[in-house]
Amino acid sequence: MKKFLAILLAMTMLIGLVGCSNAKQTQGDKATTTAIKDGKYKGEGKGKGGAISVEVTIENDTITDIKVLNQKETPGYETAMNTLTKNIISTNSVDVDIVSGCTLTSKGFLEAVNAALTAAGAKADMLKKLQASGTTGTKKEVNENHDIVIIGAGGAGLSAAIEAKKAGADVIVLEKMPMAGGNTLISGAEYAAPNNWIQKKEGIKDSTDQFMKDILKGGDNKNNPELVKVVAENALAGAEWLRDEVGVIWEDQMMFFGGHSVKRSLIPLGANGKEIIRKQVAKAESLNIPILYNTTAKALFTDTKGKVVGVQAEGEDKNYTFNTKKAVIIASGGFGSNIEMRVKYDPKMDKNVLSTNTVGSTGDGIVMAEKIGAALEGMEYIQTYPICDPLTGTLLYFGDARMYGHTIMVNKEGKRFVEELERRDVISMAIKEQTGHVAYQILDQKGLEESNLEEHHGPEIDYLYKNKLLVKADTLEEAAKFFDINAKELKGSVDRYNGYVKAGKDLEFNKRSMPSTIEKGPFYILKAAPAVHHTMGGIKINTKAQAINKDGKVIEGLYAAGEVTGGIHGTNRLGSNALADITVFGRIAGQNAAK
CATH class of the missing domain: 3.90.700.10 (Succinate dehydrogenase/fumarate reductase flavoprotein, catalytic domain)
Known part of the structure; x- marks a missing residue:
């Protein structure tokens, strides 16, 4: 009897030890001890657009796959989740940096992954420690030739790319952020267009002359009238081009923005920039226009006569030299997120003033152009929303x-x-x-x-x-x-x-x-x-979207469009005029650069 009780006690202790030990996973003939039970686990977090749900696969204490099951983030922001997935799997750790420009999406995605770990009964420190299989630190040097290089994949840059490609040019677009869109993507993207089809239906009288007067008055007559005239006369055609050529859907109503004398602002489907950028990117893809994301333009270079003949850029694992046969188009946006630059031109716009802009709005294109002699205009005019x-x-x-x-x-x-x-x-x-x-x-x-x-x-x-x-x-x-x-x-x-x-x-x-x-x-x-919402100043251009130097002469081979330029809005931009501006001058830049 004593012998039986001793055996029973030993068995009980063994069962207890097994119960307290890590899970055992069988791989072929080998039995390995793991901290986390193999399987697929679901988790949910809250991103900018709502719930983000994921399914995380864990094998041998290692995250081997992450699938996004549901998300309603801004189109393009899914690239942040792709980047985070790559970094998590390469290091087998959820302690990774958020993706610049996608803070809320990144946090929501990481929250979902951590929730999946919790569902597995695991903590982050139970994952195997791995070193990222990264590069040696030496980037590959790449030299390419193109007709046109466009810096910036926002509304202006994509408009330019589409028009240049349609004109027969070989085009490539560089975008420093992990997604296209810039400030256009996160804007309401309403579009001021005089004499538009909804005005006619509602019996609203308008004219290009009246629109021009509103723009000039809104900018305290510090605008360049010639540039304003180009926007006023081509705004409607630009809206129709977005509708008919690019596929943008405009809603059947308008908004009345401050400073306008009549209601004339068209509204894209969903009342935000997703509709514009999603359709522009799709159009660019259909035309086989390459867009290099996470690729930052660093400098322009010129020939002995001062003509711009290329761009130096830096990607995640490559250094690029892009040689241009025709031109470079700068469409990199303003400098609303560059506090140092803001304070340089308007000391009131210091760190205590928040910004609506994407983190990518740091004035890179303005700085690059100025270094090769481009004139700047209206830099002191910074608008708040x-x-x-x-x-x-x-x-x-x-x-x-x-x-x-x-x-x-x-x-x-x-x-x-x-x-x-x-x-x-x-x-x-x-x-x-x-x-x-x-x-x-x-x-x-x-x-x-x-x-x-x-x-x-x-x-x-x-x-x-x-x-x-x-x-x-x-x-x-x-x-x-x-x-x-x-x-x-x-x-x-x-x-x-x-x-x-x-x-x-x-x-x-x-x-x-x-x-x-x-x-x-x-x-x-x-x-x-x-x-801070919009910076009215930037590269000085003419009506052909050509950059002008400090002597008032054209810089051959250099065009600019969008918020990176100055002179159009004077001291203050009226709401919904940005979309008209970037579309009109983006198209003009693309058409002229391709000639």
């Missing part, structure tokens, strides 16, 4: 309700302080003068619905609620309490405004469009602040 996230500086699409005319803005004291359809710079500066340097945008349920905010920008609205930047309440008093706004004054401001709507005239600020009252609950209040 009034309705941005006070936490991050991100442009808030919820603010689009302002352009539909359905909102008023008040300060902490509950009082209106500016015309809601004034110029961006005027509204921004007015907000800066208010308590806390913030504004509160008020609208009702009817305004929310007629602005299509929930349909177009659901993930952003979820973010705003989560971060206590937006409140929904049955009464104005309840909504005001959430932000500690003076409820009595707010109610008075709304009542007076509703009276102005019914009378047809705003006696306080002469608001130019008042389509409806604010009286149908529930009510919504958005908290917002200004952030």
